Amino acid sequence: MITREECAALDAVDPLAAFRKEFALPDGVVYLDGNSLGALPARTPGRVRQVVEEEWGRELIRSWNEAGWFEQPYRLGQRIAPLIGAEPDEVVVCDTTSVNLFKVLTAALRLRPGRRTVLGDGAAFPTDLYIAEGVTALFEGARSVLVTPEELDRHLDGDVAAVVLSHVDYRTGELLDMPGITARVQAAGALMIWDVCHSVGALPVELGAAGADFAVGCTYKYLNGGPGSPAFLHVARRHLAAGPQQPLSGWFGHARPFAFEPGYDPKDGIGRFLTSSPSLLGQAALESSLDVWERADLAAVRAKSLALTDLFITLVEGLDGIEVATPREHARRGSQVALRHADGYPVVQALIERGVIGDFRAPDLMRFGFTPLYLSHTDVWDAAQQLAEVLESGEWREERFSRRGEVT
Numbered sequence: 001m002i003t004r005e006e007c008a009a010l011d012a013v014d015p016l017a018a019f020r021k022e023f024a025l026p027d028g029v030v031y032l033d034g035n036s037l038g039a040l041p042a043r044t045p046g047r048v049r050q051v052v053e054e055e056w057g058r059e060l061i062r063s064w065n066e067a068g069w070f071e072q073p074y075r076l077g078q079r080i081a082p083l084i085g086a087e088p089d090e091v092v093v094c095d096t097t098s099v100n101l102f103k104v105l106t107a108a109l110r111l112r113p114g115r116r117t118v119l120g121d122g123a124a125f126p127t128d129l130y131i132a133e134g135v136t137a138l139f140e141g142a143r144s145v146l147v148t149p150e151e152l153d154r155h156l157d158g159d160v161a162a163v164v165l166s167h168v169d170y171r172t173g174e175l176l177d178m179p180g181i182t183a184r185v186q187a188a189g190a191l192m193i194w195d196v197c198h199s200v201g202a203l204p205v206e207l208g209a210a211g212a213d214f215a216v217g218c219t220y221k222y223l224n225g226g227p228g229s230p231a232f233l234h235v236a237r238r239h240l241a242a243g244p245q246q247p248l249s250g251w252f253g254h255a256r257p258f259a260f261e262p263g264y265d266p267k268d269g270i271g272r273f274l275t276s277s278p279s280l281l282g283q284a285a286l287e288s289s290l291d292v293w294e295r296a297d298l299a300a301v302r303a304k305s306l307a308l309t310d311l312f313i314t315l316v317e318g319l320d321g322i323e324v325a326t327p328r329e330h331a332r333r334g335s336q337v338a339l340r341h342a343d344g345y346p347v348v349q350a351l352i353e354r355g356v357i358g359d360f361r362a363p364d365l366m367r368f369g370f371t372p373l374y375l376s377h378t379d380v381w382d383a384a385q386q387l388a389e390v391l392e393s394g395e396w397r398e399e400r401f402s403r404r405g406e407v408t
């Protein structure tokens with residue numbers, strides 16, 4: 001079994017080690033929940049304060065033009081584009097993942113008139129399924145059908161308008177074959193929409209190379225944009241050229257928002273997917289976290305992520321009552337490790353008390369996210385050691401660890 005000293009030796013030659021100081025993490029914490037809410041970049045409070053005090057407080061309304069507020073959704077989209085393998089004019093930052101899925105899925109159904117089925121993964125993050133239900137309810141005769149990714153091909157008939165899948169499964173951390181699935185969906189005449197919430201910033205995402213039609217994703221997980229930070233959406237250029245129609249036709253998507261015309265005339269390009277005034281404080285926090293991402297080499301992030309998840313799996317498999325739910329094959333693994341344990345909830349709470357922060361998804365999954373920019377091999381070794389001690393001591397059986405909060 002690998003020792004802590006061997007982990008320290010790996011840390012000493014880690015090409016990403018210098019990024020750790022870019023994050024303001026509390027002492028004594030091993031943070032393994034960056035797949036849910038990323039850590040605070042050290043530069044973010046200063047940037048947000050600057051926007052509040054200078055751009056808003058001092059410059060007031062002038063900042064829409066002078067501080068570039070109006071262009072911010074595009075600028076941030078251009079900076080996210082390389083992280084998802086897209087062109088700069090195919091991405092815009094706005095709203096939330098759910099709202100953006102509503103917009104692109106509706107646009108997709110309109111691009112496939114006569115087709116009425118939307119396929120989704122029944123085990124996907126439920127908001128995607130709820131939005132698919134909501135969208136199909138607006139189209140006469142349309143329906144949303146839930147399948148497993150393995151069953152997908154059998155359901156790809158001439159009625160399927162669009163398929164919505166998560167690139168990485170939020171529970172198990174399983175990574176799907178984006179190019180292969182996209183090709184099969186498109187061969188059946190349907191459009192492919194990827195939810196990249198759990199892959200953006202966790203691994204190189206190649207939407208362009210895969211030929212994806214649309215994508216949506218959030219920025220508060222691996223991108224460290226902060227709680228509730230704005231999401232993004234991606235539309236392939238070939239669809240933008242066709243003038244897709246999204247349903248939330250607000251003034252920010254209008255060709256001339258400050259002409260205040262009574263009729264809606266959508267912008268050309270990705271801007272037609274905007275709806276409202278951007279939430280600039282959230283966007284300021286995201287902007288500062290993208291300053292960090294700009295310097296990160298995604299291939300190095302992926303290599304370290306696989307090394308850290310391999311290490312954790314090796315150290316914890318075989319612990320009492322633990323079953324590894326995450327695929328062992330690198331090609332099928334995102335950047336989290338999910339462990340099944342019949343009493344996963346109190347075990348995670350006992351770990352949190354010891355400073356190792358993971359989370360829990362019912363009924364029995366303990367989730368641990370591995371964020372290469374701010375985690376070291378020794379952190380992983382320490383976390384595995386704490387888990388072993390929690391299980392061995394049985395301290396998780398204490399009644400207080402079973403009390404549940406709203407958010408697990």
Ligand SMILES: Cc1ncc(COP(=O)(O)O)c(C=O)c1O
Pocket residue numbers: 096097098099125127128166170195197198218231
């Ligand atoms: C895969 C996935 N999609 C969508 C969402 C929800 O995003 P939002 O709250 O921005 O609508 C989440 C949230 O964790 C998620 O994990």
